[in-house]
Amino acid sequence: MLDQAQIDRLRQTDAGEFPVLSVYVNLEPGPDSLRTLPPRIKDLLAQVEISSESLPRPQRLSIREDVRALSRDVGRFGTDLGHGVAIFLSSGAGIDEQFALPGPVRDRAIVDAGPYTRPLEAMIEHYQSYCVTVIGRRIGSIFRFSMDQLDTWEEMRDEEIRKANYGGFSGYEEQRVRARAEEMAARHYRHVAERLAELRRTDGGFDLLIVGGSDVHVAGLLDVLPTDVAAVMAGTFVVDPGTMTPATVLEHARRVAAEWEVEEERRLVADLFDAAASGGTAILGLEEACVAVNRRAVEVLYIQAERTTPGSVCLECERVTCETGSVCAICGGELSAVPDVVDRLSELVRSTGGRVRHILNEGPLAEVEAGALLRYVSPMVDPT
Numbered sequence: 294m295l296d297q298a299q300i301d302r303l304r305q306t307d308a309g310e311f312p313v314l315s316v317y318v319n320l321e322p323g324p325d326s327l328r329t330l331p332p333r334i335k336d337l338l339a340q341v342e343i344s345s346e347s348l349p350r351p352q353r354l355s356i357r358e359d360v361r362a363l364s365r366d367v368g369r370f371g372t373d374l375g376h377g378v379a380i381f382l383s384s385g386a387g388i389d390e391q392f393a394l395p396g397p398v399r400d401r402a403i404v405d406a407g408p409y410t411r412p413l414e415a416m417i418e419h420y421q422s423y424c425v426t427v428i429g430r431r432i433g434s435i436f437r438f439s440m441d442q443l444d445t446w447e448e449m450r451d452e453e454i455r456k457a458n459y460g461g462f463s464g465y466e467e468q469r470v471r472a473r474a475e476e477m478a479a480r481h482y483r484h485v486a487e488r489l490a491e492l493r494r495t496d497g498g499f500d501l502l503i504v505g506g507s508d509v510h511v512a513g514l515l516d517v518l519p520t521d522v523a524a525v526m527a528g529t530f531v532v533d534p535g536t537m538t539p540a541t542v543l544e545h546a547r548r549v550a551a552e553w554e555v556e557e558e559r560r561l562v563a564d565l566f567d568a569a570a571s572g573g574t575a576i577l578g579l580e581e582a583c584v585a586v587n588r589r590a591v592e593v594l595y596i597q598a599e600r601t602t603p604g605s606v607c608l609e610c611e612r613v614t615c616e617t618g619s620v621c622a623i624c625g626g627e628l629s630a631v632p633d634v635v636d637r638l639s640e641l642v643r644s645t646g647g648r649v650r651h652i653l654n655e656g657p658l659a660e661v662e663a664g665a666l667l668r669y670v671s672p673m674v675d676p677t
Contacts, residue, residue, distance in 0.1 A: 294440050295392055297417055303381065303390060303408045304640075311385030312352050314341060314359040315409035316402045322375045331367050337402040338364060345404055355385030356404060381408045395420050395441040399599050403632045411636045415598040415651035419554070421500035423527075424492060425546045426485060428506040428514045429534035430478060433485035435492070436542050437499060443539050449488060451481035482513045490519045501527040503549045505542065506534060527553040558652050565595055565664050566657060574667040579634070580615055582663040586638045587612050593666040594642045596635050597659045598651040604634025613637045635663060 306313070318334060320326055338360045345356040359382040363369075369391065370378045377398030381390040390408070394416060403409040422444075425436040433449040493499060502518075502525050504511050511529050518526070528549035532541065568575035574592075576585055579602060585591050604615045609626025613634060621628055631637050639649045652658050 294442065295395060295413065295416065296440070299392070300410050300413050300417065303413075304410050306381075306388060306390075306408055308383050308386035308388060308407055310352070311355045311383050312345070312348065312404050312406060313381055313383045313386070313388060313408050314356055314363075314402065314404055316363065316380045316382075317377060317398045317412055318370050318380075318400055319377045319397045320371065320374050321397070326374055327372060330370060333400060334363065334367055334370070337400060341402045341404055351385065355383060358384040379413060401601070403601075405632055405636075409633065409636060411633065411639060411651075412599075414639070414649070415653065418651050419653055421550065422498075423501050423503055423546050423550060424489065424499035425503045425505065425542050426489060426514065427532060427534050427537055427542060428482070428485060428504060428510045430510065431481055432534055433481065433488075433514075434534065434537070434542075435485075435488065436539060436546075437492070438543060438546060441543075441547075443543065446539060449481075449485055451477060451484060478510075478513060479517075482510075482517050485514060486517045486519065486522070489522050493522050493525070499525070501525055501550055501553065503527050503529070503546050505530045505532040505537075505545055507531065555654055558654050559656065561650065562595070562652060562656055562658050562664075565666065568666065569664065574670050575664065576667065577661045577664045579662040582638060582665050583613055583615055583634070585665050585667055586641050587614075589645045590667045590669060591642050591645075591647045591665045592668045594638060594647060594649045595658060595664045595666075596639065596649065596651055597655075597662055598653045600635070600659070600662055601633040602635060602662065603630065603632055604637070605630055606637055613641060638663070 316337060318330070320330070341356065341360055345353055348356065362382065362384070363380070369380070371393065373393060376396060377394035379392045379394060379398070381388060392413070396416065396419070398412055398416070420440045423438045425438065427434045431451050435447050435449070437444040489502065502522060504514060508531065515523070515526070530545040530549055532545060565575055566577065569577045576582065582591070582594065586594065602615065603617060604613065605617055605628035606613055607621040607624060607626045608629050610621060610624040612621060612623055615634055616622065616628065617630065619628055620626070642649055658664060
């Protein structure tokens, strides 16, 4: 299962002087997916050979061997329809890594100095860990999903008091039973809430909480959730605890989480644009982001997922730029081309203690490609 530790390890891979070929392929649902896979891979690898023609001979030969290896073994991309595959190769450096991805990914092939991990990082953000609780009158089922797969499942049961409709003397007995039932239900809600708090505060924790069941039981649980657990509440859904399955619970969770994600991204981007418009500590645009990152001024870098823009890195002053020439405009050093300038900006932001946020849904950020919240305001000029 893909996790952040795997991505960190991959990002730290040292290929030395040899380039790394990163190939992402989507296995689309439907009968035609496997039939179209060989020509799609062939087109991707043909572009790789063309783009690597200008590399020094040892590097070019390494890439050529990688292309041949994948061309001979298309079967290694698998048959898991509806998901993606990522392969990282460098015959010269002895690198051969493969990851089965939890969801679809855009076809692409990137040749760079190291593994191209930005699609993996965006996927980690998208497939957050969900804790889904289905609450009933006396049963609470707690599901934990990670990377779109069921991780754990547990069930909590409390004593059941049936609400018998009989009167007794002036209805007192009925009132007593009803009061007892309400008391037991409240205790059941508290027990489930306490367990959720325990799970939330463990090392693994969870990113989002989603609650399902009938409206009355969902409301009862929400009323007693601790503050830190309620803070990660993403939404609710209606389901019958007696007929649910883990598969149906996951489908509900996907829908609720997707709706939450759209709203959360809309809010974040709106706040970013508002801060930039008011002259606060925010900037918009890829060029402006390059300048801010070079100044080590970025606290949070916002980038539109699935977009790649070529650029350069200066081998002397290490300035990241959208320029594609051969000489650095600031220090006169040699510029080295990179296939995705945003990937390099992301690495630099993380190395200086900042955070990177991938925006997956199309919106205003797509028009400017990137934006950033800054640690401080200063004239946006390159530091060198």
